[in-house]
Amino acid sequence: MVDIKEIAKLSGVSISTVSNVLNGRKNVSATTRERILKICKEQNYHPNIMGKNLKAGKTNTIVFNFSDFDRSFYLKIIEGISDQLNDSGYDLIICTHKSAENLMKSNFSSGAISLDVKMSDEFFITLSKRKFPIVLMDRLIDNPFISSVVVDNYPVMYELVQVLVNRGFKKFGYIGGWKNTLDNKERFSGFLDCLTNNNIPFESKYYFDGNYHEESGYQAVIQLLVSGTLPEVLVCANDDMALGAIQALKEKNIKIPEDISITGFDDSNIAEVAGLTTVTIPYYENGSMAAKRIIELIEGKQLEAPYKIRAKIKWRNSVR
Amino acid sequence: MVDIKEIAKLSGVSISTVSNVLNGRKNVSATTRERILKICKEQNYHPNIMGKNLKAGKTNTIVFNFSDFDRSFYLKIIEGISDQLNDSGYDLIICTHKSAENLMKSNFSSGAISLDVKMSDEFFITLSKRKFPIVLMDRLIDNPFISSVVVDNYPVMYELVQVLVNRGFKKFGYIGGWKNTLDNKERFSGFLDCLTNNNIPFESKYYFDGNYHEESGYQAVIQLLVSGTLPEVLVCANDDMALGAIQALKEKNIKIPEDISITGFDDSNIAEVAGLTTVTIPYYENGSMAAKRIIELIEGKQLEAPYKIRAKIKWRNSVR
DNA sequence: TTGTACGCGTTATCAG
DNA sequence: CTGATAACGCGTACAA
Numbered sequence: 001m002v003d004i005k006e007i008a009k010l011s012g013v014s015i016s017t018v019s020n021v022l023n024g025r026k027n028v029s030a031t032t033r034e035r036i037l038k039i040c041k042e043q044n045y046h047p048n049i050m051g052k053n054l055k056a057g058k059t060n061t062i063v064f065n066f067s068d069f070d071r072s073f074y075l076k077i078i079e080g081i082s083d084q085l086n087d088s089g090y091d092l093i094i095c096t097h098k099s100a101e102n103l104m105k106s107n108f109s110s111g112a113i114s115l116d117v118k119m120s121d122e123f124f125i126t127l128s129k130r131k132f133p134i135v136l137m138d139r140l141i142d143n144p145f146i147s148s149v150v151v152d153n154y155p156v157m158y159e160l161v162q163v164l165v166n167r168g169f170k171k172f173g174y175i176g177g178w179k180n181t182l183d184n185k186e187r188f189s190g191f192l193d194c195l196t197n198n199n200i201p202f203e204s205k206y207y208f209d210g211n212y213h214e215e216s217g218y219q220a221v222i223q224l225l226v227s228g229t230l231p232e233v234l235v236c237a238n239d240d241m242a243l244g245a246i247q248a249l250k251e252k253n254i255k256i257p258e259d260i261s262i263t264g265f266d267d268s269n270i271a272e273v274a275g276l277t278t279v280t281i282p283y284y285e286n287g288s289m290a291a292k293r294i295i296e297l298i299e300g301k302q303l304e305a306p307y308k309i310r311a312k313i314k315w316r317n318s319v320r
Numbered sequence: 321m322v323d324i325k326e327i328a329k330l331s332g333v334s335i336s337t338v339s340n341v342l343n344g345r346k347n348v349s350a351t352t353r354e355r356i357l358k359i360c361k362e363q364n365y366h367p368n369i370m371g372k373n374l375k376a377g378k379t380n381t382i383v384f385n386f387s388d389f390d391r392s393f394y395l396k397i398i399e400g401i402s403d404q405l406n407d408s409g410y411d412l413i414i415c416t417h418k419s420a421e422n423l424m425k426s427n428f429s430s431g432a433i434s435l436d437v438k439m440s441d442e443f444f445i446t447l448s449k450r451k452f453p454i455v456l457m458d459r460l461i462d463n464p465f466i467s468s469v470v471v472d473n474y475p476v477m478y479e480l481v482q483v484l485v486n487r488g489f490k491k492f493g494y495i496g497g498w499k500n501t502l503d504n505k506e507r508f509s510g511f512l513d514c515l516t517n518n519n520i521p522f523e524s525k526y527y528f529d530g531n532y533h534e535e536s537g538y539q540a541v542i543q544l545l546v547s548g549t550l551p552e553v554l555v556c557a558n559d560d561m562a563l564g565a566i567q568a569l570k571e572k573n574i575k576i577p578e579d580i581s582i583t584g585f586d587d588s589n590i591a592e593v594a595g596l597t598t599v600t601i602p603y604y605e606n607g608s609m610a611a612k613r614i615i616e617l618i619e620g621k622q623l624e625a626p627y628k629i630r631a632k633i634k635w636r637n638s639v640r
Numbered sequence: 641t642t643g644t645a646c647g648c649g650t651t652a653t654c655a656g
Numbered sequence: 657c658t659g660a661t662a663a664c665g666c667g668t669a670c671a672a
Contacts, residue, residue, distance in 0.1 A: 001377075001427060001451065003648095013659085015649095016652085016659060017657085017658060017659075019651060019652090020658085027657060029658095044446050044447075047649080047650070048427045048649050049422075049428045050373050050374040050428065051374055051649025053370050053664095054368070054371055054648090054650070055649080055664050056651075057321070057664070069395045069396060072589070074395065075395065076389060085419075091418075092419050093413050093415060093419065094414035094416075096398070096402045098411075099381075099411035099412050102411055103369070103413075105366040106366055106367065107366065107368045107665095126364050269589075270589055270593050321665090323665055325665080325666095334642060335644095335667090336642075336644080337643075340642090343667075348642085349641065349642095368666070370664085372666055374647095374648050375648050375667050376666090377648070641672105642671105642672085643672075645670090645671100646668090646669090646670105647667095647668100649664105651662105651663090652661100652662090652663090655658105655660085656657105656658080656659080656660100
């Protein structure tokens, strides 16, 4: 590998002069600067990032960590993070679960953004420090070096259900997502609180546990059909499960929205084609906001409250 | 930052003893080993990857580079790469355009996999070497340290068109993707060659340039309608454009497949919901194959021919 | 079984 | 304007 020593030898100068040129310092004559630059180009030389950062004690690098490959909107989030970070002079490194752990532990990057259920709170808490802050997109942790940027699920779900109530729906079904996620808890709370406040009972036989994947929505409807009666409207904790549910209903020739109405959450790109009423989340903004926060944290700012991303209902014809 | 020196001091041993323990060498007594391990845990110590790899002269890290955030199947490819690499003891680092360049140039990783039109052939050629091989997923480059894993577009497109011909279609339209991509060239060649071999003329007024995005499919149909007559079947170089085309046709009350048939390519998850005939690509396998190749290259194997991923037609009711 | 000393590629300090 | 040298955190001969 061609290193700075090699360039120095080829240029007939010392290592430090090469370093000075490369780092744009003014204390080198124009002629030697040109010569060195030319030789660097000829040799296709680029400074070794490990040597550089070992010395500097840090990198200008942020790790983004995720692990669910079925949620296509992750790409939109990544785009938001990537743009914001590049604008601010940081490099973005995206990692899936295992590699992310390795990288986060090894003091390589300046901070991390995580959206990954598989990571434990414990892990984040022991790792975070002033020199390595963390921004979480899927949970809240109370810690000076950890901040959050999350979707504000509760009010929008509450509003969705309120409109459904106003339209006269009385028998509600619900398909939930991963049990212990913040998303799922908030969405269900919004749903339940709204019903309660409207004095509408929610029958537990109409509640189903899902896992955010299509198949679990499908299965929920199968169970529902075994039990006999249908609710008037089926609220789903995300689009994929709603799509699975729609699939099962179609197979049984149950018409949407004539026989049953259905709603999703996320506004995945399939939702539009399927005509599914859902909640749309500004993913790009979500990502860029997380990036902004991690930079503030790195710069030593104190961040108190989590940032809540506002979501909006998209009414389509899956609701009567 | 707590470093190996700190651990050594706390344990009352030398640096090398700590290093020996951490790297699982047998020349340390069980008791000191235990003591050191305990202290590492207490101090939450993890070796600095930069120091480690600077010494080793390499990392066990592969960079995957992409830049188009609208193609949701990228996540499937990433999953394939990630699984395969983790199984083989490598860490995966995913980067978007700019950060990827920085990382690839800086001698950090052991190899790279790229699927990014924005990268130039030139860049790959000057960078690749025995100690830094590259696998390309979107093009072919003839170079000892570069190999390719690409979708075999030609035969499947040929087959698709042949079946359409057999069904009696005579007037074909085509919406192409990014002009200079391998994908696009191969798909169009397969299309054109099949028509030619069947003595079916292709009228240039039915050819449209697109960019793989939905909007360009929409626009193509708008132009088509201005020109007056419709082809019997519209073959699109990918699903997104086909979906845009369908959108425009719907707005004009042109029925699919009664008035016009339409096909896509990619089998994006919307295609199924939309009932679009398309070509399905094993993305996961595609990714894991690319990962296998980069590892072989790193291990010094000579790879001649590019690996071609086989795709398959999915007939749905967008075709009469 | 443990410790000393050196080198990996880079930057920064300071002397010339 | 230029160069010698120490330091960053780690691994590894080699010596003890």
